[in-house]
Amino acid sequence: MAHIQINDSHFDTLKDKVVVLTGGANGIGREAVRLFHQYGASIIFGDINSTLGLALESELSSPRAKFVQCDVTSYTSQLHLFRTAISLFGKIDIVVANAGISIPRDPFAFSSIPGNGDEGDAEIEKEFPTAEIDVNLKGCLFTSRIGLFYLRKNKPTSAKSKDDIRAGERAEGGDSAGDAGGDLILVSSIAGFKESTGLATYTASKHGVLGLLRGVRIQAQREGVRVNAVCPWMTKTAMVAGIENGWRELQLPENEPEDVAKSILICATANRSTPSSQTNPTNHSGVKLPFSGKIVFVAGGQSYEIEDRLNELEPEWLGRENSRVLEKGQEFLMREGTSWDTSKGI
Numbered sequence: 001m002a003h004i005q006i007n008d009s010h011f012d013t014l015k016d017k018v019v020v021l022t023g024g025a026n027g028i029g030r031e032a033v034r035l036f037h038q039y040g041a042s043i044i045f046g047d048i049n050s051t052l053g054l055a056l057e058s059e060l061s062s063p064r065a066k067f068v069q070c071d072v073t074s075y076t077s078q079l080h081l082f083r084t085a086i087s088l089f090g091k092i093d094i095v096v097a098n099a100g101i102s103i104p105r106d107p108f109a110f111s112s113i114p115g116n117g118d119e120g121d122a123e124i125e126k127e128f129p130t131a132e133i134d135v136n137l138k139g140c141l142f143t144s145r146i147g148l149f150y151l152r153k154n155k156p157t158s159a160k161s162k163d164d165i166r167a168g169e170r171a172e173g174g175d176s177a178g179d180a181g182g183d184l185i186l187v188s189s190i191a192g193f194k195e196s197t198g199l200a201t202y203t204a205s206k207h208g209v210l211g212l213l214r215g216v217r218i219q220a221q222r223e224g225v226r227v228n229a230v231c232p233w234m235t236k237t238a239m240v241a242g243i244e245n246g247w248r249e250l251q252l253p254e255n256e257p258e259d260v261a262k263s264i265l266i267c268a269t270a271n272r273s274t275p276s277s278q279t280n281p282t283n284h285s286g287v288k289l290p291f292s293g294k295i296v297f298v299a300g301g302q303s304y305e306i307e308d309r310l311n312e313l314e315p316e317w318l319g320r321e322n323s324r325v326l327e328k329g330q331e332f333l334m335r336e337g338t339s340w341d342t343s344k345g346i
Contacts, residue, residue, distance in 0.1 A: 005285035013272040015040030023099030025052035027237040031261035046070025072139030095147030136205035151182030152223040181224025217293035226292035253300030
């Protein structure tokens, strides 16, 4: 697990970048919008809540900040969000799939007493709501697909080879291969890799976000796009109101929304070079390049990259022989030309 220490000055590499972000009207998304704008990026942010979204747009009062009402469960609505960005700024450099909800009602907690009779059968007749799946996972899928379509259009800013650009490696001098393509950042949760009792549907949706990261990162990298995910632990937003007091009594670590927003900016800047006008350019401490396919865990205001270590330890938790054979199979599946489509596959 690599502890990433933020170098705020490296966020200056966001200047003149164009960012599309979903779920930007409150909480973590709101703070991310503010930070992207603060460091010179143009930010087009969507949210279902037009009152809060327009209020933030008014607060920033800048031609570089634009709110678009967006329902992430609607593909058409998300297309409109992205096309607005293209219409206003002509390109998209960074996409953040942040929109998410939590419904504090457990569909697996039945009120009826178990028994052999049918007294409580009415409880199972009604289909339970799946809004968390629709917003947190389906919405993220939509954002990712549309985002990758536009990000891959970006041209490299240096004379590095195509292979270097795909790998996201840093170039010598002021430009970076990481400036080509773009960055897709998925916001998951601690619930993306740990159980969250009482939040089964939410947990499934956030596990799905990490599944999306792992499913798309290789193909995206071939197109010059880095895909990373952020997994915050307890963060002081409206989602955690029900457990906040008990959490504090135990003196467990908490994140401020800005802490998580900064971890999003880590993912957006880790592959970018410091402008050549600055001397002694430095990245965030603890970042291992290329920064692509990573998972950033945020706890107590600190950011940690956890995917690399999980992969390194695979022979221990999976078994050495299993790991060896699995790697061979994965190499085949990741090879260009391999396809699950029987009309295209090798």
